[in-house]
Amino acid sequence: MQTINIKLTINNKKYEMDVDIRKSLMDLLREMGFTSVKQGCGVGECGACTVLVDDVSVDSCLYLAVWANNKAIRTAEGECKDGRLSPVQEAYVEEGAVQCGFCTPGLIMATTSFLEKNKGKKLSREEVKKGHAGNLCRCTGYQTIINAAITAGKK
Amino acid sequence: MFPIEKYHYASSVDDAIQALAADEKSKIIAGGTDVLVRLHEGDTEYGCLVDINGLNKLKEIRIDDDGNIYIGSLATCTEIMEHEIIRKHLPMLVESLATIGGPQVRNTATMGGNICNGAVSADSGCAALVHEFDLVIEGREGERMESINGFHTGPGRTILNHSDLLKYFLVRPEQYEGFSGSYIKYAMRGAMDIATIGCGAMLRMDGQYIDTLKLAFAVAAPTPIRCPNAEKAAEKQIPTDETLEAIADAVEEDVKPRTSWRATKEFRLHIIRTLAKRVTKQAVENQGGAC
Ligand code: FES
Ligand code: FES
Numbered sequence: 001m002q003t004i005n006i007k008l009t010i011n012n013k014k015y016e017m018d019v020d021i022r023k024s025l026m027d028l029l030r031e032m033g034f035t036s037v038k039q040g041c042g043v044g045e046c047g048a049c050t051v052l053v054d055d056v057s058v059d060s061c062l063y064l065a066v067w068a069n070n071k072a073i074r075t076a077e078g079e080c081k082d083g084r085l086s087p088v089q090e091a092y093v094e095e096g097a098v099q100c101g102f103c104t105p106g107l108i109m110a111t112t113s114f115l116e117k118n119k120g121k122k123l124s125r126e127e128v129k130k131g132h133a134g135n136l137c138r139c140t141g142y143q144t145i146i147n148a149a150i151t152a153g154k155k
Numbered sequence: 156m157f158p159i160e161k162y163h164y165a166s167s168v169d170d171a172i173q174a175l176a177a178d179e180k181s182k183i184i185a186g187g188t189d190v191l192v193r194l195h196e197g198d199t200e201y202g203c204l205v206d207i208n209g210l211n212k213l214k215e216i217r218i219d220d221d222g223n224i225y226i227g228s229l230a231t232c233t234e235i236m237e238h239e240i241i242r243k244h245l246p247m248l249v250e251s252l253a254t255i256g257g258p259q260v261r262n263t264a265t266m267g268g269n270i271c272n273g274a275v276s277a278d279s280g281c282a283a284l285v286h287e288f289d290l291v292i293e294g295r296e297g298e299r300m301e302s303i304n305g306f307h308t309g310p311g312r313t314i315l316n317h318s319d320l321l322k323y324f325l326v327r328p329e330q331y332e333g334f335s336g337s338y339i340k341y342a343m344r345g346a347m348d349i350a351t352i353g354c355g356a357m358l359r360m361d362g363q364y365i366d367t368l369k370l371a372f373a374v375a376a377p378t379p380i381r382c383p384n385a386e387k388a389a390e391k392q393i394p395t396d397e398t399l400e401a402i403a404d405a406v407e408e409d410v411k412p413r414t415s416w417r418a419t420k421e422f423r424l425h426i427i428r429t430l431a432k433r434v435t436k437q438a439v440e441n442q443g444g445a446c
Binding site: 002004020021022023024027042043044045047050056057058059061062063064066067110113114130131132133134135 | 156157158159161162164187188191192195196206208233256257258259260262263345346347
């Protein structure tokens with residue numbers, strides 16, 4: 001088994017470890033207990049595994065764990081600070097954008113990066129849709145998710 | 156876990172080429188949005204990887220004093236799309252990259268990968284063809300430059316040798332100055348889909364006449380292609396409905412669409428005709444003209 005030593009932060013906490021080169025970042029995070037990171041398709045189609053790497057959204061199923069070396073990873077677990085939900089998480093609750101919840105952590109991270117990128121901009125529904133095109137949801141029909149992103153953008 | 160048997164993290168371009176040369180089974184991994192999908196499906200052809208993600212120099216995007224634009228092969232779609240230089244000078248490349256996957260995929264997928272994997276459907280292929288990108292490649296014999304014209308030799312095939320590494324794309328000012336462009340991707344879904352047909356045009360007007368039209372298609376033949384017949388039909392013409400019709404007729408000589416589960420040959424040909432007219436019209440309008 002080939003391993004590489006990596007240093008990274010996950011939700012602001014530092015880690016150092018030897019990782020198997022065959023692992024995806026999704027595998028690694030789930031093994032470490034960050035189970036908000038979901039495996040849906042495993043091939044970059046559904047976005048359930050979305051995390052932020054240096055504040056950029058990526059499908060962690062298509063991202064080698066070793067690439068996380070010297071990077072800062074954010075997952076949905078870390079968005080909630082001191083027991084308080086982030087504005088994005090709050091907006092998902094308020095707008096009823098969560099049904100079975102499987103897609104939710106990935107979508108929360110997609111919305112978070114989308115809003116951080118477009119800070120201060122007035123966003124159309126069309127732009128919000130484009131910004132979330134990498135995430136599938138089998139339950140909600142998306143309207144409540146778009147509402148949540150728009151609501152969170154105003155917070 | 157991905158079935159990776161051998162993995163080498165390249166420390167320099169030379170190191171990558173040596174690692175490739177040392178093992179004929181080895182393959183380059185860049186953004187990973189294709190290679191890791193293959194591995195996920197258990198494709199053992201991708202079991203020996205040379206990882207080039209540490210080669211930071213290949214991420215660079217810059218312009219020199221003469222207006223030559225350099226796009227590093229490892230620059231991601233998002234990095235290219237958001238770059239000031241590219242937005243200003245190569246808006247049609249921005250348009251075409253925007254049609255790739257969703258944000259997460261564009262954040263990791265590289266344009267080098269999109270071109271080098273030889274996909275017939277490469278969305279950036281049309282932009283590369285009409286802007287006549289040069290590809291600066293490092294191989295065992297040193298550095299060389301190849302044109303994008305003729306780079307693709309068949310589905311999934313390019314002129315690259317096994318131990319070649321694409322370092323960057325070079326776009327010369329005469330390939331963008333004075334041109335306007337347009338790209339349209341026809342796909343079954345509005346996002347996250349492979350093109351049924353992709354079509355890009357670049358055009359320069361001379362008064363009320365079309366001076367130069369450059370037209371390219373993806374998925375219209377076994378490789379992304381330029382359309383010499385259609386381009387000729389446009390030359391020195393006033394952009395009228397008749398001219399657009401003549402372009403659509405001529406383009407049939409340029410393309411070789413085929414039937415697949417996505418669409419029949421006949422339907423593809425219909426889209427090809429329609430898109431040829433539409434992108435040309437759009438490019439004329441983007442230059443402030445009217446059709
Ligand atoms: S599990 Fe990663 S995109 Fe579906
Ligand atoms: S809430 Fe069930 S998949 Fe989105």
